[in-house]
Amino acid sequence: MADENNKIGQQKLKTGFQKLLSNIGEVIADAASLEVATFTGDFTYKTNQVVNNDVNKVRINNVLKQMTLKNSTDLNLVAYTNVKIDSDVTTFVKSDLSQDDNELLKLHKEMIESSKESRQAIINMVKDLVKI
Helix, strand or coil: CHHHHHHHHHHHHHHHHHHHHHHHHHHHHHHCEEEEEEEECCCCCCHHHHEECCEECCCHHHHHHHHHHHCCCCCEEEEEEEEECCCCEEEEECCCCCHHHHHHHHHHHHHHHHHHHHHHHHHHHHHHHHHC
């Protein structure tokens, strides 16, 4: 009986460790690139597009999907940036920026910096987990 319990315990430990490694892999894959897109445009959304599974959060993919289906608005891209972990960077900035667009561009740059800090914190957390 003790031998059977020992085998069950080892299997649970192995399964738990495999899950941990898988989760760490997903975190690393997610941290491998950073993408920030800044749009202008007018759009509204219904409460059911915000509340999902009892979580009050704007789910931008759902909002954009609804906007596309209803053909309800146009969005104008002001800036787009994609940063890969190997330091490849792609940036697009709209030409002929208005004063409002320039303010959005400043916000865009702040979002990039904030995202970089968050990504670095995630990478540091994974490094600390791997050291254990």
